[in-house]
Structures are given as C-alpha cells and as structure tokens.
Amino acid sequence: MKKAGAEALRRALPEAALPLLDAVVREADRRRASVWLVGGPVRDWLLGVAVRDVDLLVVGDDLAAAGDLAERAAPDGVRVVRHPRFGTAELHHQGVVIELATSRRETYAQAGALPSVSPGTLDDDLARRDFGANALAFPLSKTARANDNRVVEADGALRDLEARRLRVQHSGSFRDDPTRALRAARLAQRLGLSVTRSTHAALRDALRAGVFGVVSGERLRREFVKLIDDAAIGGDPSRALRLLDDWHVLGALEPGLCLDRSAVVPLRRLGRAIATPPWKSLRHRPWRAALLLWLAPLPSGLRKRVLERLAVRGEVARSITVAIRQRDARLGALARVRGRGAVDSLLGPLDEEELHALYAVGEPKLRRRILRYATEDRTRRTPASGRDLVEIGLSGPVVGRALEGIREAFLDGGLSSRDEALVLAREIGRRSRTAKPGRRVVGRKRQG
C-alpha cells in the first residue's frame, strides 16, 4: 500500500482537476473551512490504482456548507450545481467535475429507503459509508490539517485496505441499503478485494429479511449502470454479475433472475469493448448492450419483469425486447448474406447498443463482418444523394429504394462514380414503373 503524503497525493490526482481543486482549497483556507479528500479517491490512491474522481468533504454544522464553499470558490466560467436536499454540490469545468459534500450523519427509518440526512462530524461521515475501504479521508485545507497531515480512517479501514478486503462497517448495512450489495460486487471484482465473513453474514441477514424487494428500480438501475460502466476502468461485468448470482442477490431482486452461463462470454467481450472500443461509438450506452446480452437467454416473461424491476420502461424497454427477439434471425442473416452492401443494409438499421451486443455474441467471422461495417463501410458516402435522384426525375418511395440499391452496389464495388449511380437509379426507376403494383423492386439482384 502507498505511503500517505500530501505531495504524493497531489501527483496521483487527475492533473486536469488540480486548478479547480486549488481554487477550492484556497477559498477553504480563507474561510478556515475544513476540507478533505474522501472515500474512493483516497482508497484508490492508497491501493496504487488510478485516481479518477475528486470527491471532497466539507466539515460543517450546516448542510449548506459544501454548496456555499463551492459557490464562493468557483472561478469565472465554472458551473456550480447545488443539491440542497443532500447538502452536496458539483463544480463543472471543461469536462472536469469536482464533487463536494457536507459531512453528515444518516439514519434509515426504513430498510431500502433513502436515509434521513443531518449535519455530522467527520467521524459520523466516515461511519455512514458503505465499506471500511471507503471510510477514509485525507486533509487538504489548513484547518483540516490542523492536528495532523495524515489519513483519517473509520476504525479498521486502513487494515482493510492493507489486507485488500471489503467489509461492511456494521451488521445492518445491507438491510439499511441493499444497493450496497451491487457496490460490493462491483468494487470487490474491480479492485480484487475479498469480501469478509462478517460482510457475507450481513448480506445473508438482509436476504433473510427480504429487503431486496423494496429498493426502488431507479436506484438499482443506477448501480447496475455503474457496474457496467466500470468495464472502462478494468471491471469485468460478467464476473461482478456472477458474484451477485452466487450471493443469491439476483434472485432476491427478481425471482428467477440469474446469470445464464451462455451470457458470460459475451458480457466479458462487451466489457473488453467498453474498455477498448473496437470502433468509435458516439452515443454508446453500454448498460443497454449489457441488458441485451444478460437477458437474452432468460424466458420472455422474466425478461419483462426484470426490465420493470430495473425501471427500464417505455421505448428503451421495448427496443431491448424487440432486439432480443430478433437477435438469432439477425445472426443467421448476417452469416448468410454475401457482400459488404448486404451486410450494410442488414446492420444499418441497428442502434449502437444492438451492434455492440451482436458483436459480443457473434462468431469470429460475424465479428469481422460487424467490425468492417462499423469501422469502414457505414461512414462511406455513396456517390449520389437523394437530391440527385430527384433531379433526374425520381420521386416517392422509389427514391429510397434507388438509394439503397446504389449504396449496396457501391459498397460491393459494383459502381464508384456519380454517373454510374445515376444509371442504376434510372434503371430502378424504370423497373418500378413496369413492375406489377405491390411488388417490391430492389436495386440489384442479391447473390447467395
């Protein structure tokens, strides 16, 4: 484990965040505020893994302390977002985000519900955290450093890190907040921490108490999204889900839910694609691709219930259900078609998540086809546009068909210039005029 020291810590923090962090600490020093780096970043620094987040704790007896400090510290051009109900705030500048939270104590009136929050001391704040490994803080401002310039821990937190273990801070932890089970699987897997016996006992106790059924779908989905996003920083979603299955958490979230063996390899492959994207994906939401893979082997009724349980509704839920239903037919067609043009027209209508899910599940030959489509073909511009076709006198649905035909022929190497494209368009137009009504005229006879 790393030795704690202010200079070493500074070197470990994301460089882009330093100017903003310095502005906060300067303002804290002016106001004699006690500001600490807290939780995940301290843990990651001591474990020697990359620190990505800058999470700050502002010790104060008014929940507004963090928001007030954020507003006063924000240099010009920095956006401040306050969440008064939670006593937190964020500073946003050119993609950098710094989070500030007022020190708090939390009480859970009901298992699985959100806690009531009130101002608390630094120790209260460390004690409310999910695991010992996260109950750590390092002083940044002069007031925080007053006594010492060292990591402050909740009892046993540093020993946990040293032994690389994940331990809940009290036996009712999962009863209070069952989403911590998802966090446990995610962190244990990503950071290679072993889950202690007392933590397993606390989990069994929460499972017996039946609290997993009462957590809201939105909260579950948020943790599930993090679990998938973690692949970008070395997590393996298939292994985290496997842990949750082994711990009987999946079935407690929704009866019958499990991780089918056939989904393991595709989920692992998806994880690798999230870490190192095989092609540029602009609006790729990995969690949707993960749901496509995870839920595909499950019976359709269960699939529907799981989507509802995770508060995945409306168009998103519908598109996941439809994509799963069509998946095998798509894979079959992708294996059968010949030519890059045919692959393009097959894959063209798919959204980014479906494409990633097909890539994760496909055989090597299909993966090569998908990769070539995603990296080369789909961005190629055909030599004639819809406007060109209108100019030569085509109108109505035949314009779309002619464009399709031109695109296929172009990607297959059958034509390359605008003139050749227009010849084909005229031919398609002519054939559509002579075709029997209701009969579809395709641009080009497909082989195979």
Ligand code: ATP
């Ligand atoms: P990562 O490094 O993946 O972001 P993290 O531990 O920093 O993990 P966050 O979700 O950013 O995770 O949470 C920030 C901190 O807030 C955690 O370190 C933890 O101390 C605390 N925390 C988050 N969720 C909970 C929870 N459900 N119960 C108790 N403490 C929590």
